[in-house]
Amino acid sequence: MEKKITLAEIAKILEKYEIVELEDVKIKGDIELELAEGGGVALPPSIAQALQSIISAAHISSSTTEAIATTAQALQSILSPGAGAGVQKAQIPATPAEELELIRTKFEVAKTEWNGQIEEVTIGATRSDGGTREATVTIGGEKALPFYNFDYQMPHPPVISVDCFDMPISLAKAVREHYEDVMEDPGEWAKKNVREFGADMVTIHLISTDPGIKDTPAREAAKTVEEVLQAVKVPLVIGGSGNPDKDPEVLEAAAEAAEGERCLIASANLNMDYERIAKAAQEHGHVILSWTQLDINAQKTLNRYLFKLGVPREDIVIDPTTAALGYGLDYAFTNIERMRISALKGDTDLAFPISCGITNAWGAREAWMKDSPIKEDSDWGPAVYRGPLYEIMTGLTLGIAGGDMFMMMHPKAAGAVKRVTQMLFGAKEAEDEGKKVKIEEWVTWK
Amino acid sequence: MKLNSPMEVWKYLPGTNCKECGEKTCLAFASLLLERKKKLEECPPLFEPKYAEKGKKLAELLAPEVREVEIGIGERARKIGGEDVMHRHERTFFNRTALAFDVWDTMKEEELRERVRRITDWKKFYVGEFLKVDAIAVRSVSGDANTFARCVKRVAEETDFPLVLCSFDARVIEEGLKEVSDRNPLIYAADKENWKEFLGIAKRYKVPVALFSPDLDMLNSLAVTFSSAGIEDIVLDPGTYPEGQGLEQTFSRFIKIRRAGIVEGNKGIAYPLIAVPMTAWMVHGTENALEASYWEAIIADLFIIKYADIMILHSIEPHSLIPERTLVANIYTDPRRPVSVEPGLREIGNPTEKSPLFVTTNFALTYYTVESDIASNKIDSYLMVVDSEGIGVESAVAGGQLNAESFKDALESFNVADKVKHKTMVIPGLAARLSGETEDVTGWTVLVGPRDSGRIPGWMEKNWPPETVS
Known part of the structure; x- marks a missing residue:
């Protein structure tokens, strides 16, 4: 048969x-x-x-x-x-x-190829480049949207700069508990950021210089910068107080004190004497942060002013402003996404690495407030769990929009954003447990 | 959608301005069609023989690039998919990511009912409305069809939310489905092994079906096979790997599928997408619940932004639920929507001439936050909404849109002095630096309120009424 x-x-x-x-x-x-x-x-x-x-x-x-x-x-x-x-x-x-x-x-599906490329910017200078940093960080260089490695491999993963301040400041409880022991000493604070929290960079905010706070003289602020440069060997971001009248003087002195270290000077904006800041940054070998408030046209304008002053393209990072999750994150996301897409389409005014002040996430009341002020709301749970996640999600969201550098505060948040962006970047060293998980078994997972 | 302007739409309408749709002109109706605020069915003439050809063509042209699928019934039914753009600023994302939270059939009955109630009742106030979540996913952990059916029945008794029935065993799904066949649940999922049985079930019960395969050739094949068999209510699961390069590749699969659908017009794969961030729990485990819920939220974040139309989550703890749902609201807000409210004098509760007068800006987010903080704490008061060009307090003070003059203009144009006799106003804590000048310019007494309006009740205890009022 x-x-x-x-x-x-x-x-x-x-x-x-x-x-x-x-x-x-x-x-x-x-x-x-x-x-x-x-x-x-x-x-x-x-x-x-x-x-x-x-x-x-x-x-x-x-x-x-x-x-x-x-x-x-x-x-x-x-x-x-x-x-x-x-x-x-x-x-x-x-x-x-x-x-x-x-x-x-x-x-x-076809690859998307863009005409433009984001400027590649290096922050920090080692001995061979005239500085004293042990390592530098390089950001930018993208020829595709963030983490679209199937279009074009992202050249550098985003970096995290952890904040420290030149005086004790009021912080949400969840953040404060990590810094209570170092708040009086910016050098120790910076060290802790690097040693314990794995910061790629440290941002020193010279907020005490604000005439409304302590009006610390520029000379003294410069000393604080020197202290921090001594304390850590990672590249530095130097921030003013945000006072448009005082910042030019303070940042000028700080730039001089950090001669040759290729710090990121934060920041130049349209409401102040940006020329003085840009010149000081150039004279002493630093990178300048060009900061505007949720406005593409203002960002183009300020960048063009910087070009006119002779600032080389590789010395510019932009900060289009970060708004917190729930408090304008949609505007910040779309603003950054539009800038990045314009840049990739060939708008060279906007083709710069993007820095995001993710610590702003703590402005969201959900990040720190104990209970909801709205009586009808479901229970908010412990604030100490909410806060870091607000910072993580604000950071990651703007990373997907186009952020290359995140200024952050909560160690757990900084660590999580670092880890997930490394994964999306396709880092080889990232733990690769994910592949071993039989994902379809989530249905029967216990 | 192939049409970009109301004029392009108008060309396919009768052009008689008959007003049957409720609009004055066909052009007005055309612009609402484009915004998806009106449906073609609201134009009866379009279905008359002489316009039928145009009507049919218009329906095709207006159809979104990604198919829209409805899950559930009645008021809580959720449309997912239906997207037309890759980036929200290109128009808007239309149907926000539906958040589905899981329950499983080995839960004890009371525990199950309690969890379902918590998911169903959860709410959070945000910009003038209460946010809620969207669906409940019932997982067959036991593998037993009867156990699953019993669980589905209990869940359905407890909630009117849309349901997702989850098992790769077609018999289990069918038993569960029998309990809720009138509730239009999504069944999850057909894969390369079981697809024939799922196809049969989807056809017989006329319910939407999810297809699962991380291999995109297979996923595309399944979608084409189902659609050829007349099943169009399809949701695709390209697999959610929770870590490492698996996560990187998951991210790329979601983007590739959406790009193929929207940019390249590949109808064979232009369906809503489902992500499963709860796979994070398989890596971190219940023993590391906080870590697991964080990573689940991180994965949710990625796919809320990059193209998941529905997702399945495990943590119902507020610390993850609040930011996840808030992010959905942010990403899916229409970026063309005005961000400001009408300036004016609002009455909260039943104010008298001795009630406090609070001041805020007309930025929608600020206004709704302040308004709800005062109202929910039952503080009878006036709220003066000053025109700050739709900018929040802190930025408006810095940028000059909010200044002493704008307070003065508001007091005068809203005739505030007619209602409030004490001539005292409470300005936002973030506008403290304007207090002196405002007193000079307006002649009113200025009190500086808290920096966050959530603290108004506490502020009231210490500062109200001031001597100027009593």
């Missing part, structure tokens, strides 16, 4: 003659059962039982016992998934055998 018969065909024949039970069946010769991939045959339970009885009734010669037993087992598992519990149940309606084949198709 040469004719081969598939399981589906047996099923059909049995179904055709409404056979529900086979008695005294003896099969001689080889049984060849072709099982379609995935056992794509749905059998009425009664037929399934009948078939099972064929298998078990088949006379098996000793030489083929094992082979046939395996086949029988495989067949049984197809016939009665779920340990056979359902097979005996009469109330399950019969699934008609579908006469379907999978329509095989290839998935294809």
Whole structure:
């Protein structure tokens, strides 16, 4: 007997003659059962039982016992998934055998190629470059949207700069507990950021220089910068107090004190004497942060002013302003995304690495407030868990929009943003447990 | 959608300005069609024989690039997909990512009902409305069809939320489905092994079905196969790997699929996408619940932005739920929507002439936050909304849109002195530096309120009424 018969065909024949039970069946010769991939045959339970009885009734010669037993087992598992519990149940309606084949198709999608490229900017200078840093960081260089490695491999992963201040400041409880021991000493603070929190860079904010706070003279602020440069060997961001009248003087003195270290001077903006700041940065070998407030045109304008002053393109980083999750993050996200897309399309006014002040996330009341002030709200849970996640999600969201550098504060948040952006960057050293997880098993996960 | 301007839409309308749709002109109706605020069915003439051709063509041209699929029924039904753009600023994202939270069939009954209630009842005030979550995913952990069916039944009794029934075993799904076949649940999921059975079920019960495969050739094949069999309510799961390069590749798969659908017009794969951030729990485990919930939120963040139309989450703790749902609100807000409210004098509760007068800006986010903080604490008061050109307090003070003159203009144009006799106003803490000048310019007494309006109740205890009022 040469004719081969598939399981589906047996099923059909049995179904055709409404056979529900086979008695005294003896099969001689080889049984060849072709099982379609995935056992794509749905059998009425009664037929399934009948078939099972064929298998078990088949006379098996000793030489083929094992082979046939395996086949029988495989067949049984197809016939009665779920340990056979359902097979005996009469109330399950019969699934008609579908006469379907999978329509095989290839998935294809084109790469997106852009004309523009983001400027590559290096911050920090080692001894060979006239500074004293042990390492430098380089950001930018993208020719595609962030983490779109299938279009063009992102050249550098985003970096994290952890904030410290030149005086104790008021911080949300969840943040404060990590810094209480170093708040009086900017050098120790900076050290802690690097040693314990793995900061790629440190930002020293010279906020005490604000005439409304302590009005610390520029000279003294410069000393603080020297202290921090001594304390840590990572590249530095030097921030003023945000006072437009005082900052030019303070940042000028700081730039001089940090001569040759290629710090990022934060920042020049349109409401102040940006020229003085830009010149000081250039004279003493630093990079300038060009800061505007959620306004693409203002960013283009300020950048053009900087070009006019002769600031080289590789010395510019931009800060288009960060708003917190829930408090304008949508504007910040779209503002950055639009700038990045314009840059990739060829707008050279905007083709610069982007820095984001993620610590702003703590401005969201959900990040720090104990309970909701809205009586009808569901319980907010402990603020200490909410805060870091607000910072993480503000950071990651702007990273997906185009951020290259994040100024952050909570160690857990800084660590998480670092880790996830490394993964998305495709870092080889990133732990690769994900691949080992059988993800479809989330359905039965306990 | 292939049409970009109301004029392009108008060309396919009767052009008779018959007003049957409720609009004055066909052009007005055209612009609302474009915004998806009106449906074609609201233009009856379009279905008359003489316009039928145009109507059919218009329906095709207006169809979103990504298919829109509805899950659930009634008021809580959620549309997912239906997107037309890759970036929100290109127009807007239309249907926000539906957040589905899981329950499982090995839960004890009381525990199950309590969890379902918590998910269903959860709410958080944000910009003038209460945010809620969207759906409940029922997982078959037991693998037993009856156990699953019993669980589905209990969940359905407890909530009107759309349901996602989750098992790769078609028999289990079908048993569960029988309990809620009138609730239009999403069934999850067909894969390369079980697809024929799922196809049969989707056809017989007419419910949306999810297809699973991290191999995009297979996923595309499944989608094309289902659609050829007449099933169009499809949701695609390209697999969510929670870590490392698996996560990088997951990110790229979501983007590639959406790009193929929207940019390249590949209808075979232009379906809503489902992400499963809860795979983070498989790596971190319940013993590291905080870590797991953070990583789940991180993955949710990625795919709320990059193209998941529905996602399945495990943590229902507020610390992750609040930022996740807030991010959905942020990303899916129409970027063309005005960000300001009308300036004016609002009455909160039942104020008298001795009630406090609070001042805020007309930036929508600020206004709604302040308004709700005062209202929910039942403080009878006036709220003067000053025109700051739609900018928040801190930025408006820095940028000059909010100054002593703007307070004066507001007091005069809203005739505030007619309602408030004590001539005292409470300005935002973030505008403290304007207090002196404002007193000089307006002649009113200025009190500086808290920096966050959530602290107004505490501020009131210490500062109200001041001597100027009593």
